[in-house]
Amino acid sequence: MGPEREAWQKEEWEKKRKQLAEDDAARRAAAELRAEAKKQQHDIEKARGMAEADARMAEEAAKGENRKDRSITEKARDQQRLVYVSQKIPAYIKRDMNRFEAGHFDGPEQSPLTYVGYHVGVVRGTSANDRRQRLEVCFRVPIPRVLYAEYKHWGEPATIRRLNAMIDHMTRHAAMRASRPNFGQAVSEWEDDREWLRTTLASTAQGLSPRWSGF
Structure with missing residues (x-):
């Protein structure tokens, strides 16, 4: 190389x-x-x-x-x-509630409204002030034992569910009797009291209803 x-x-x-x-x-x-x-x-x-x-x-x-x-x-x-x-229930309303629970009731309907002595119309109706005091009591007291099975869906006292049930009840009764003769005053009072419930107790019901109530 x-x-x-x-x-x-x-x-x-x-x-x-x-x-x-x-x-x-x-x-x-x-x-x-x-x-x-x-x-x-x-x-x-x-x-x-x-x-x-x-x-x-x-x-x-x-x-x-x-x-x-x-x-x-x-x-x-x-x-x-x-x-x-x-809150204390007025004595005259408490007396009617006690009579109802004792079975002393005469009338076509037994409901939480009649339990507190609420009536409308010419024959048994009372003043607007009296009716509305009774409605306020109905809104805040428990459903009585004798009515509970039928009206337990009204819910707990002082809730939106209770208020709506009362309004629906009055609306239904007014509608059923609107076309009947001699029921004009009763229908008018149901409708007036229903609006009173909406304007007077709605905010109270909203504020006091439990969050879990769903109403």
């Missing part, structure tokens, strides 16, 4: 060595980049997970505060409702 051939081979080997070294360096650099990218992705996912966990904790804390606030509000509402339904 001549000197020129030997020099050429050394040069080629040196080129290959450098190429291999460069390829190896490139592979290491690529591996380092992949490792760095993987680490960055891991850090991003970790940060996202921590942020989501913090958000969930904050949400749960807010829900807890809301539940606490609602609990306080509901306790206050229950107390107000207890005070309202515990």
Whole structure:
């Protein structure tokens, strides 16, 4: 082998060595980049997970505060409702309620309204003031035992459900008798008293109704 051939081979080997070294360096650099990218992705996912966990904790804390606030509000509402339904019943209305429970009742209908002595019309009707005092009592007293099976859907005292049941009851009776002779005054009084219930007791019912009542 001549000197020129030997020099050429050394040069080629040196080129290959450098190429291999460069390829190896490139592979290491690529591996380092992949490792760095993987680490960055891991850090991003970790940060996202921590942020989501913090958000969930904050949400749960807010829900807890809301539940606490609602609990306080509901306790206050229950107390107000207890005070309202515990008001003294006028003696003349209480007397009629006692007579009803004792079975001393004469009339075409037995309902929570007649339980408190509420009547309309020419024959047995009373003044608007008297009727409305009796309606207010009906709104805030329990359904009597003798009527409970038929009228339990009227709900608890001093609730929107009770108020709506009273209004529906009066509306139905007025509609059934609207075309009958001699019922003009009774129908008019039912309708007037129904509007009085809506305008006078609706806000009270809304404020005192339990949140879970659904009404």
